[in-house]
Amino acid sequence: MPATLYLTRGSGNSFKPALVLRQTGRSATLKFLDVLAGESRRPEFLAINPLGQVPYLVLEDGRGIGQSNAIAWWAAEGTPLMPADAVSRAQALQWMIFEQTALEPNISPARFFTHIVPAQREAHAADIPRWLEAGHRGLGVLEQHLTHRAFITDHGYSVADVAVYGYTHLAGEGGFDLERYPAVQAWMQRVRSTPGYTDIGELLAH
Numbered sequence: 001m002p003a004t005l006y007l008t009r010g011s012g013n014s015f016k017p018a019l020v021l022r023q024t025g026r027s028a029t030l031k032f033l034d035v036l037a038g039e040s041r042r043p044e045f046l047a048i049n050p051l052g053q054v055p056y057l058v059l060e061d062g063r064g065i066g067q068s069n070a071i072a073w074w075a076a077e078g079t080p081l082m083p084a085d086a087v088s089r090a091q092a093l094q095w096m097i098f099e100q101t102a103l104e105p106n107i108s109p110a111r112f113f114t115h116i117v118p119a120q121r122e123a124h125a126a127d128i129p130r131w132l133e134a135g136h137r138g139l140g141v142l143e144q145h146l147t148h149r150a151f152i153t154d155h156g157y158s159v160a161d162v163a164v165y166g167y168t169h170l171a172g173e174g175g176f177d178l179e180r181y182p183a184v185q186a187w188m189q190r191v192r193s194t195p196g197y198t199d200i201g202e203l204l205a206h
């Protein structure tokens with residue numbers, strides 16, 4: 001029995017491990033939860049992942065892996081998406097942690113309340129400028145990093161690019177003006193040109 005990856009549609013976090021699986025040809029059974037309907041907080045799923053979050057991977061032997069970037073890392077192991085040398089691997093981790101601390105916590109909620117549940121945007125109106133400001137700070141750091149390089153690490157296209165791309169490419173839906181970041185835009189185009197790249201709508205359709 002293959003591994004099972006629990007996901008939700010429209011989510012940048014769910015997109016990341018799904019894209020690594022697609023691009024490496026590794027297989028997993030995809031199971032979609034409707035988090036807006038509370039499916040990730042039901043006892044059946046809390047018994048699988050007590051955090052009540054997706055993505056979450058259950059391996060054939062029953063062991064589980066949570067956190068999008070950890071699952072993406074597992075899926076990239078032993079494939080060309082895993083940087084070959086120790087420095088590039090450490091730098092990949094560095095940027096995957098950057099993604100979870102400087103980009104995702106700002107881009108994801110801004111997008112969620114602007115694009116996914118706009119009816120709740122007003123209730124979060126006071127937070128949105130803070131998310132935009134902090135998200136732009138992160139995007140500015142990414143712009144600087146990508147100005148003179150093709151991909152996140154010297155290895156070339158890797159799991160780190162997938163992780164950082166996950167929410168960066170959705171930032172426009174959160175109200176971020178990506179025109180301010182030409183190097184980021186050129187990099188996103190390079191990511192979209194990699195073999196097997198599949199966009200979020202198609203990858204997370206079921």
Ligand SMILES: N[C@@H](CCC(=O)N[C@@H](CS)C(=O)NCC(=O)O)C(=O)O
Pocket residue numbers: 008011012013014035040041052053054055066067068069100
């Ligand atoms: N840091 C986690 C964040 C996961 C996360 O926030 N998942 C959201 C969907 S994008 C979720 O499951 N929300 C449902 C809930 O918290 O009940 C990751 O990278 O996987």
